[in-house]
Amino acid sequence: MRYFRIFFLHFQQAFALRSRSMVWFLISLFNPVLFYIFWAGAYHEKGNIFTSWNLSNVAVYYILLVIAGSLLIVHIEEDVAHWDIQEGGLSRYILKPFPYIWLKFFEELPWRLIQGAFGIITFVVFRILLGDFLSVSLPLSIVILAVCIWIFAYLLSFFYKMILGISALWITDYSGLQQISEVVIVIFAGLLMPLEFLPDTVRQIATALPFSYIIYYPLVALQGKLNIVDMLRVIGIQSLWIIGLHFLFQLLWKKGVKLFTGIGQ
């Protein structure tokens, strides 16, 4: 109940700043649209260059990517690294009788939900405009497993970004690390293109890293491109990454928080 109140307070704040959320959403919208225009142009010029994909699949992928980009890519790291650690705001969190990680979790969730809602509205609009071109029909069992994959993807993304954020306890200015992380995510999570379109070596690296389990697999799961066994395998791998990253976070937090000096706070 207490966490729900925390969530609700942050939801009110995020809702009051919904115009900011709208701009963040536009950023999530713009690049997938640009990539889709690229592939659609290539398709019309060269015919089917996607092997097991057709243009409708590509369109659905990029439109779902708009939702996934807004809902699943957590952006808590700047809050943690810059405002809490660099600027000293962490002092007021460590005095509260709640674990820091869960306070941040409920701080971030409303922003993702609001931006995700913009994404869902966009999907519905495109669906109405383009009709069957964007059709996705899935049996209930697949939908339930796909929802699980999306929830696990969110948790995975959250723990990864929290670890990235608390790296500032050691390096203070984490911006260089953040830029590297962003590029790695864009390439290996499937934000640039579906993993099938990548050269073999890059694809193998992508499947070995956790990032494809944040974006790519949730998308193809919702497109019906995975069978039940594949989906269970994805959930298993996501669970392992979540446990691993959660453990790593706790370890780093225990060591790192001792280094924090909130001078003047």
Added chain:
Amino acid sequence: MQKYLRIYHILLRLNFSALVTYRTNFFNAVIGSFVWGVFSMVSVLLLTSRTPFLFGWKREEIVLLTGVYSLFIGIFHFAFSRNFERIPIYVRLGTLDAMLLKPLDTQFFVSIFLINFASIIRIIIGSLVIWYLLAQTQTLVTISSIILFLLFLSAGIVLLYSLWFMVTTITIWYPDLSNIVEFLFSFSNVGRYPREMFARVNRFVFFFLLPLTFIVETPLKGLLDKLAPLEIGGLIGFASLFFLISRIFWKFALRHYTSASS
């Protein structure tokens, strides 16, 4: 004019002093600049990995376009980007008041106050890619084509600057929308792609994106001696028009600026 050049020279010195003082910050910014420079190359190589010829462009030409984009955006980030990130902050905190009181053109001052030396890395990456690809494809580059290239590159920067400035001016009314500058970073990416790529999209979207397709493609065509008169007119026309609009819009917006403390 001389006064403004002198001020810019002083700002260059001040920004350089800041760079030397906050070396870790600079080092991080260099990493960021390098990473994004390399990423733009890697991403275009990945996107074109399935087709050697697309939208009437050879694969090397599309990569060359990205190289020119890197050079272009490196110069733009060097001179302007960080200033755009600051404008909403000036408005929100009311520090714009002090700028308005200075005996200087406010648009000039808010646009050039901060200089991002780390972006030189992107300029270097772009230049190296251009040089490498021109050598690989044995393209003959003359002095006149280099002059044309630089001339159109400058016009492209004026055009992009004007578009960014117009959009950022909105924060005079809505200072909460400071993240609109982040959107502009994504929006500028349109310049990385050939104009022909947008030919099939909805006419409204195409005309909306059209000015951006001139900023990099026209200088490149100037370098390769492939310019059409319409292209020259398009870039110069859009650059002049949008620069004028950006100035008028800024002056109009300032009339609605209420200051944070008043």
